[in-house]
Amino acid sequence: MKINNTLLVCLGSLAIIWQSCTSRGNNPGYEYAPNMYISKTPEPYSQLEEGWAYNPKGMSSRLPVKGTIAKGQIDYQYPHPNSLKGYEAAAAFTSEMPKTQENVLRGKELYEIYCWHCHGKGGNNDGPVVKEGYIGVPWEGYTSDYIKELPDGKIYHTITHGKGLMGSHAHMLTPSERWKVIYYVRSLSMGDEFVYEQTKNQNK
Ligand code: HEC
Secondary structure (H helix, E strand, C coil): CHHHHHHHHHHHHHHHHHHHHCCECCECCCCCCHHHCCCCCCCCCCCCCCCCCCCHHHCCCCCCCCCCCCCCCCCCCCCCCCCHHHHHHHHHCCCCCCCCHHHHHHHHHHHHHHCHHHHCCCCCCCCHHHHCCCCCCCCCCCCCHHHHHCCHHHHHHHHHHCECCECCCCCCCCHHHHHHHHHHHHHHHHHHHCCCCCCCCCCC
């Protein structure tokens, strides 16, 4: 009997120990060498821990070199402020990016992520947000004279800063992506009259 009791206590303890090592819910259980799962992450712009200070002033990443512009941000310094005056002045703003088929197709992909739910897949303002009556757009669609006569620069301004019930899309689209979307809007607006540009450097 006595042996059986000791055996029971031993088995019981083993079961408890075994259970406490098992992972469940938010408990990761017993982790062997946890530093293999939980990696060290330096705080942004601080690298003060010993052995980590590779960059000057203990920064975890370096600031861009002065006077440089990251890829895709070439016209980042968009000169027109968020104002009615800025909107009017933006009419003269253009891009060097060619209207190649590749650029327009990329614009289509982006449009079908960020724009179609309001303006509709074909640009007829029949996306679900408009159809359900949450938002109204003051012109018929991209084939309306208003859009046909609207300078690209003004569309760029609207995508960058927003206008009326359309919010800014600057944090979703890089400057070059904004142009690709604008070209796709143009292709929807002009239909068969839209002419693709040919260039050797397709992605310029
Ligand atoms: C939440 C719905 C919504 C989304 C998303 C949206 N728009 Fe708009 N858009 C509007 C509304 C509303 C207007 C009318 C703004 C006004 O003039 O008051 C507008 C205006 C425009 C205009 C005319 C701009 C001008 O200067 O008058 C263009 C072009 C346009 N949108 C294209 C786009 C593109 C391209 C995207 C995606 C990057 C987009 N929209 C995303 C609702 C939206």
